[in-house]
Amino acid sequence: MKQIINILPAGSWAESDAADQFIADYEGRHRRRIVLTLESGERVLLDLKQARLLAHGDGLVLDDDRIIKVVALPEPLMAVTAHTPLHLLQLAWHLGNRHLPAMIEEHRILVRQDPVIADMIAGLGGHIHPHEAPFSPESGAYAGRGEHSHSHSHSHSHSHEDHSSH
Structure with a gap:
């Protein structure tokens, strides 16, 4: 072989x-x-x-x-759009907080179809548009890039406590 x-x-x-x-x-x-x-x-x-x-x-x-x-291959995706660039950035934060693979574009974010995520986006005032395209999400900050690969330990906390009063 x-x-x-x-x-x-x-x-x-x-x-x-x-x-x-x-x-x-x-x-x-x-x-x-x-x-x-x-x-x-x-x-x-x-x-x-x-x-x-x-x-x-x-x-x-x-x-x-x-x-x-x-x-x-093209596959079924959701195109996430927002009212303003700041709103799209806020939606990107929520998607990233769920560790979802995403294709980031200037005026939209493409993610794989997921009814729970669609409901979350709608609840945050965003819009979901069905879209079909090849899916090639961002590789992430810790993905290997040729000889410059890095490791990423998940020993840090993923708690979502509100620390705004500290």
Whole structure:
């Protein structure tokens, strides 16, 4: 079985050089170690030190030098919008406080469909619009970035007490 030996970031290689494609939704593209089935039916091994999101347009370099293009499937999302930029920032804080993967755009935030989150956003005065698109959320401050990876311990408290009077 062929193995992936390198990942070329989207835009850094000529997509016309792709020998095959790996097509998946967000869950299928956020991996550490798995056998991937390519569009042709060929199976290849992905074995990374830590989980990462394979972005649309990334190139997976195989040990025989072929490059496989990553294609992100569209999936049902919710586009969160607000009345003002400040209101959108406040909604972003509430979404982030729930550790939700999110795509941050200038005038909206895209999150995966979730009726509980939709009710929360509506209760905060935000608006939810159904949307279908490939989902590639922010990777997070502690995600590995090439050689500059960091670890993030969750030993800190996640209590949500009101400390405003202190």
